[in-house]
Amino acid sequence: MSVTDIAAADLADSVRIVRQTEPLVQSLTNTVTINDVANVTLHWGGLPVMADSFGDAGEMAELARAVLINTGQVPDGRVEAMHEAGRKANERGIPVVLDPVGVGSTPSRQAVAESLLSDIDFTVINGNYGEISALAGVEAEVKGVESVGDYDAIDRTAHSLAESTDAIVVASGIDDIVADADGAVRLTAGHEMLGEVVGTGCMLGGTIATFCGAIDDASTAAVHGTLGFGIAGERAADLEYAGPGSYRTNFRDAVSGITSDVAAALDLEDRVETVH
Ligand SMILES: Nc1ncnc2c1ncn2[C@@H]1O[C@H](COP(=O)(O)OP(=O)(O)O)[C@@H](O)[C@H]1O
Ligand SMILES: Cc1ncsc1CCOP(=O)(O)O
Ligand SMILES: [Mg+2]
Structure with missing residues (x-):
């Protein structure tokens, strides 16, 4: 891993670069968490746009600085729009992020993800341990959108998916693995409440796409976006909350509260470990 x-x-x-650049980030995503993804993009300093119909999606990808494709729901028209936007992004050389939500759960979703992978060069793929393992073709159990089962070799799995796709791979769980063709690091950040809220994986995808839209080096964008996300999760828990609902609100506030000055004062010792 280069970082x-x-x-x-x-x-x-x-x-600072993300907040100064204000990258236009186009998401083609599910309707469950679309508002969370739009807001987290905005709170990091990006400009969210959820253009996901065929025609409009390709045109928007002409303007965007990054495109996020999330397979949480795969209705016919949206899948065509995903191909259109992803191809346009590749043509323009802007980053494309894939969140293979639910892959490993149904054959249809696996087929959608595989067809996207064969058509589009993704810059980053982020998914939970189960989704990343299913995409890599190793044993995985995904119940709906939830990763279940044990993934002792997730660092090697993420690395092999990075090698086969030439993308940077972020496998999220209690710890997050970020891998590229050279190796993998483990990031230790986050809070257990992130696992109690629907959409945190989708928001991580929105975060990574936003960082990729502003930062030239995609490995740096993926590592810094993922670490920043986990730290926001910790800071959200430092604020008062009554349960998952108010934690979710805190999380949004925590993201918008991570300014460049706040980040500069963080203690990042023991957050990153090379694992593969
Ligand atoms: N128990 C936990 N402790 C710390 N961080 C967590 C925990 N559960 C989830 N996260 C964080 O929440 C984000 C989403 O991860 P995950 O829950 O694996 O995705 P998904 O929602 O797609 O299943 C990641 O940043 C991950 O590190
Ligand atoms: C519950 C659900 N069903 C289809 S998409 C979706 C949201 C998944 O969000 P995340 O992957 O962030 O948990
Ligand atoms: Mg997810």
Whole structure:
């Protein structure tokens, strides 16, 4: 993995670049968490647009700085629009992020993801351990959109998917693995309440797409976006909350509260470990 260490000043630089660039981030995503994805994009400093109909999706991809494709729901028209936007993004050389939500659960969803992978060069693929394992072709259990089962070799699995797709792979769970063709790192950040709220994986995809839309080096964008997301999860838990509902609101506030100055003052010791 090209990024093996993170200084607070580096994370602060990334946060500042995202907030100054205000990248237009186009998401083709599910209707369950679409509002969360739009808001988290905005709270990091991006400009969200959820253009997901055929025609409009390709035209928007002419303007966007990054495109996010999330397979949480795969109605016919939206899947065609995903191909259209992804191809346009490739043509323009802008980053495309895939969140293979629910892959490993049904054959139809697996087929959608495989057809997207064969048509589009993805810059980053982010999914939970089960989805990443299913996409990599190793044993996986995904119940709906939930990763179940044990994934002891997730670092190697993420690395092999990174090698076969030439994408950066983010496998999310209690710890997050970020892998590229050279190897993998484990990021230790986050809070158990993130697992109690629907849509945190989708919001992680929105975060990574936003960082990719502003930061030239995709490995840096994926690592810093994923670490920043986990730290926002921790800071959300430092605020008062009564349960998952108010934690979700806190999380949004925590994301918007991570300014470049706040990031520069973080202690990032022991957050990153090379694992493969
Ligand atoms: N128990 C947990 N402890 C710390 N972070 C968590 C926990 N559960 C989820 N997260 C974080 O929430 C985000 C979404 O991960 P995950 O729950 O695996 O995705 P999904 O919602 O797609 O299943 C990631 O940043 C992950 O690190
Ligand atoms: C519940 C659900 N059903 C289809 S998409 C979706 C949201 C999944 O969100 P996440 O992957 O972030 O848990
Ligand atoms: Mg998910």
